[in-house]
Structures are given as C-alpha cells and as structure tokens.
Amino acid sequence: MWKKIAIGIVAGFINGFFASGGGMILVPSFIYLLSLNQKEARATSIFCILPMVIVSSFFYYKNNYIDWKLGIMCAIGGIVGGIIGAKLLKNVSDKILRIAFTIFLLYVSIKMII
Amino acid sequence: MAYILIGIISGIVSGSGMGGGTILILCLSMFMGMDQHKAQATNLVFFVPTSISAILVNLKQKIIRWDVAIPVCITGMIGACIGAFISSKTAVGELKKIFGIFLLLVALFEIYKLIKEYIIDKKRHNNIINEKEEEK
Numbered sequence: 416m417w418k419k420i421a422i423g424i425v426a427g428f429i430n431g432f433f434a435s436g437g438g439m440i441l442v443p444s445f446i447y448l449l450s451l452n453q454k455e456a457r458a459t460s461i462f463c464i465l466p467m468v469i470v471s472s473f474f475y476y477k478n479n480y481i482d483w484k485l486g487i488m489c490a491i492g493g494i495v496g497g498i499i500g501a502k503l504l505k506n507v508s509d510k511i512l513r514i515a516f517t518i519f520l521l522y523v524s525i526k527m528i529i
Numbered sequence: 530m531a532y533i534l535i536g537i538i539s540g541i542v543s544g545s546g547m548g549g550g551t552i553l554i555l556c557l558s559m560f561m562g563m564d565q566h567k568a569q570a571t572n573l574v575f576f577v578p579t580s581i582s583a584i585l586v587n588l589k590q591k592i593i594r595w596d597v598a599i600p601v602c603i604t605g606m607i608g609a610c611i612g613a614f615i616s617s618k619t620a621v622g623e624l625k626k627i628f629g630i631f632l633l634l635v636a637l638f639e640i641y642k643l644i645k646e647y648i649i650d651k652k653r654h655n656n657i658i659n660e661k662e663e664e665k
Contacts, residue, residue: 416600423601427608432616433628434569435550439635441601451594458587459594461580463601467609468576474613475570482567485532486574489553492536493543493579500541513639516542516552520636523555527629 418448423463430464431471437464531561540579550576551632558625565625566617 422444430437441460445451451459475481535556543549550572557568587593616624 419597419600420604423604424608426601427605427610428612429608429631430605431609431612431614433551433554433631434572434613434616435554436548436631436635437605438550439548439638443638445597449597451597455592455594458583458590458592459598459601461583462587462593462598463605464576465580465584466602467605468573468580470606470609471613472570472573474610474617475566475573478566478617480564480566480570480617481574482571483574485557486571488532489536489539489557489571489575490578492533492538493540493549493553493575494536494582495533496537496540496549497543497579497582498540499537500543503541510643512542513643517636517639517643520551520632520639523559524629524632524636526559528626528633 422448426463427467430467431474434468434471434475437467535561536575539575543579548635549579551635554628555632565621565628569616569624 422441426437426440426444429440438457438460441463442456445456445459446453472481535553538556539549539553541549542552553572553575554565554568557563557571558565561568563571584593619627
C-alpha cells in the first residue's frame with residue numbers, strides 16, 4: 416500500500432509541475448515496483464493521469480495560462496495522430512521511433528538547460 | 530495549422546508510450562515560442578479528449594487494475610495540487626530549465642533501457658548459437 420501511495424504522490428507532483436511526464440513515472444513504477452504487465456501498466460496509468468490533469472488544470476486556469484483555442488486545435492491533431500500512430504506502429508519497429516525520440520530529447524534538453 | 534500538425538506528431542508519439550505530452554510542450558515552447566507555463570497548460574487541454582478514447586477502450590478490455598488505480602488516483606491528485614501550485618509560482622525561465630533537466634533524465638533513462646534490451650537480445654542470440662553448436 417505504501418508503494419502505491421508513494422508512486423501516486425511522486426507521479427502527481429511531476430504531472431502537476433510539468434503538466435506532463437506522469438506516464439513516464441507511472442508505467443515503469445507499475446511494472447518494476449508493482450509487477451503489472453506492460454498492457455495493464457499503460458492502461459492503468461492513463462486512467463490515473465486523467466484526475467491529476469483535471470486537478471492541475473484548475474491551477475493553470477486560475478493563473479490564466481490556458482489557451483482553449485490552441486489546446487483544442489492541438490487535441491484535434493492529437494486524435495488524428497493517435498489513429499495514425501496505432502496503424503503506423505504495427506509496421507514500423509517502435510525501436511527506431513524510440514531511438515529517434517531519445518536523440519531528439521537529448522538535443523532539446525541540453526539546449527533548454529544552457 | 531501548425532498547431533494541428535504539432536498535435537498529430539504528439540499523437541503518434543503518445544501511441545508508442547513515450548510521452549506525447551512532453552513532445553507537445555517542447556514543440557510549443559521551442560518552435561512556436563510559447564511561454565513554458567502556457568505550453569504546459571495547452572498539454573492539459575490536449576490530454577483530456579485524447580486520453581478519454583484510450584480509457585474507454587481499456588475499460589471495455591478490462592485491463593485497468595483497480596487495486597492500483599484507486600489509491601494512485603487519490604494520492605496522485607494530492608501530488609498534482611502541490612506540483613501545479615509550485616509550478617504556477619515558478620518563474621518562466623526557471624521552469625523551462627527545470628523542464629530541460631527533467632527531459633535529460635528521461636533521455637538518459639531511455640538510453641539505459643535501450644542498452645539493457647540490446648544486451649538481453651544479444652545474450653539470447655548467443656544462447657541460440659551455442660545450443661545449435663552443442664547439437665552438432
């Protein structure tokens with residue numbers, strides 16, 4: 416039980432602070448600390464992030480950070496991308512995508528820090 | 530239009546489980562010159578409709594583990610309040626830097642995972658070769 420509480424608080428904090436990244440904490444924690452399988456871990460993590468996102472939205476909304484129009488435009492793209500992704504990932508090895516993503520992240524993160 | 534394109538890219542990345550949200554925030558702040566706070570807020574709006582369809586599918590397939598989901602949801606909301614409150618009080622420049630450090634850690638973890646998988650694959654490959662030689 417303590418593990419679950421700790422995972423929730425840490426992931427919630429990260430997801431509130433960065434408004435993202437909750438899944439990156441939850442999925443590996445669920446797999447390695449609570450021994451869920453990959454599928455269960457992903458499904459459970461998305462479900463858990465939704466209330467975190469709703470709660471954090473309140474703080475961002477209060478500070479006038481939310482731009483609804485842009486958010487909805489991105490979300491429309493996101494739904495289309497999700498469908499493309501689901502079809503594309505069956506064909507392209509997700510390892511290539513992961514390596515590309517990692518290189519991109521390294522480059523961008525260093526640029527952001529400097 | 531550019532925003533829809535950024536959404537599409539993030540949606541594709543989301544499917545592979547590597548944080549579509551971080552990509553969305555990155556693109557918005559790096560390429561569109563958006564404030565870090567606003568970029569992060571946009572991701573919140575982005576997340577709700579894109580996740581609900583996934584959640585519905587998962588509910589139907591019954592793969593959500595409720596014994597884990599319920600405690601994590603409750604404590605997660607507490608954590609999210611604290612995180613979002615501190616974030617909203619953090620200066621834009623600082624938040625961007627901290628976000629950069631977070632991404633660097635994510636990238637390093639991803640490299641660690643890729644190397645680990647590579648070693649496991651190689652071991653398995655060697656074992657198969659050894660078994661074949663033993664058969665001879």
